[in-house]
Amino acid sequence: MQVPVMADMAAQEKKPEYLFWVGCAGSYDARYQRVSRAFVKILNHVGVDYAVLGPEETCNGDPAKRAGNEFLFQMQAIQNIETMNMYEVKKIITACPHCFNTLKNEYPALGGNYEVIHHSTFLQELIDAGKVNLKGGGSFKGKKITFHDSCYLGRANGIYEAPRKVLEALDADLAEMKRCRTKGLCCGAGGAQMFKEAENGKKEINVERAEEALETGAKIIAAGCPFCMTMMTDGVKHFEKEEEVQVLDLAEMVAEDLE
């Protein structure tokens, strides 16, 4: 797979328009690696001028900050800002709402000012601009799909419509959950919960959410966040529905239908 890397581009004195920030999940999580590859497939297909940091990328610091380790967060942030400023990065696209939120909202206070775009917005813009044409009808046509709002995309940054527009473009039958948009229910993994066991309670949050998603009767649960992806997949498994119900990222769905 052809993925341009910033260091190589710099060696050729090229400054790509976009940095694709892959994120830790997109780099290491076997499931989300597939999303990174799907997104790259789209970028390559459309001919977007981009590159990734590759080995030079490191955790943006979101889980550290939210767990309370502001020190570690700022160490990470300053390191990343130095790298990105060295390559004179102006625009960043990322498929992770946690990276998106941190780079967009929390890096400016530490000297990192970039235009940061979540891949759902980017995909919507490509579709609107007619740059992504989907195969006649598409494999998702008329399929019942429900979209799980990621807190860090939705409530944290007010992005509710872009992912839904992408699903509309796929001609899918969008079914909303009872708790959606501003009222969306967390998958349970934000605030660094992804990296520890949940506190004692009577239920797991992702089970509650998966139950709600399954109630819509959707065959596909669409997500736009690696944490949500993991949590919803586990939730679906909890109900032993993994044979019937898929959890897919928006980029995977678009990539599958590329003309």
Added chain:
Amino acid sequence: MIQSILFLLLLIAGFGFFGYQLKSIIQNIKLGRPEDRSDRPGERWKNMILVAFGQQKMFKRPIPALLHLAIYVAFIITQIELVEIIVDGISGSHRIFRPLLGGFYTFTISFIEILSVLAFVATLAFLIRRNLLKLPRFHMDEMTGWPKLDGNIILYLEIMLIIFIFMMNGGDEALYNMAKTHTVGAAGEAGSFGFSISKILGPALFGGMSEASLHIIERIGWWGHILVVFTFLNYLPISKHFHIMLAFPNTYFARLEPAGELTSPQNIQEEIKAIFDPSYQPAEDPNAPNRFGAKDVTDLSWKSLLDAYTCTECGRCSSVCPANLTGKKLSPRKVMMDTRDRMQEIQQFKLKPDDTGMMVPGNGVEGAEEAAKNTLLGEKYITEEELRACTTCNACVEACPVMINPVDIIVELRRYLVMEESSMPEEWASMSNNIENNGAPWAFPAADRFNWANEE
């Protein structure tokens, strides 16, 4: 004459004690750390007008929003009548605005009466909902004892206010019918004020009573109403119901940044700069906090403390909190209540922070030694288990009708735990290690970061 003097004394005592209580609360809010919330006045006014005046966020749940709106509008408009009651009380007149305003007076009082009936219905509905319907958010652990009673007391007071106003107006109507009213400019006339509700209610309830009885009813109504007003006014500062005043400044000073953005405390930035550049001279800030994060209310921003006083314990935050919904200990409402209770404790026992930020007891106050040992973060108030359960999803922030932010407090307390006490779940410790050593929260070597691109 005696009535006027009595009233004047009551007025001075009522407002005087309210002023004193207000000052204590302002003092408590000033316990918090400075934070500049004076930027972008345009956006701030807009928030206040839409969210506080316009009740925008209440309307996420239309039925309680309409009931609440009835009480709210009645409360605002009734202030006109209150002005008249105060002028009448001081001057010993009765309905002094009536000759001045004429038909507009009748319209205003009629309008207030209709709103009062709506408010009465709404208050009864709220009492039923709070006590008979088993709404989960009114029956969480933190809603027993005083918080439960407090919620009801306000509703009882509202009922009393409305009953007294109709006693006064109704008694007056009956007297007017008998040509016995003592209203300015109408003495000796027989007729009706034409007030929308009491022109019917007055004769229906009190018609046929003697003049003396009617005078007593009218005076009980007048004095009853104003006494409840002063009681209400002075009850507010110790009650959750103080939101009727603080909702306005609280929405004005609310965060304008995207909800996902957490603060980057200056004292940590200074430390980090010094690590990256050993020659860096940290700014000498006399206000610099003693510690990283927050252990007690004095470490929080004044805005978090204003939030705590603004909280009316409605529980909309906790009812949408994913941790709370799934039975974990965290309740954002309790976080706000604990913050307020701790401020009250500091005031009650005259505690003062010393150089290290620890609370020391005031002289000679019984129980102060014990109170000084408490901190906001700890067994008495907010425990580690509660803090750990937060997903920072901002559902509580979104749900709050008056723009309170419990996440700010939770994150500050987490910061203290992690950075000062190194207290964190084992998994978080290894996550931090992994980030430090491998640049990822998982234990994968940094060199493998780009491997994803090699597979098809």
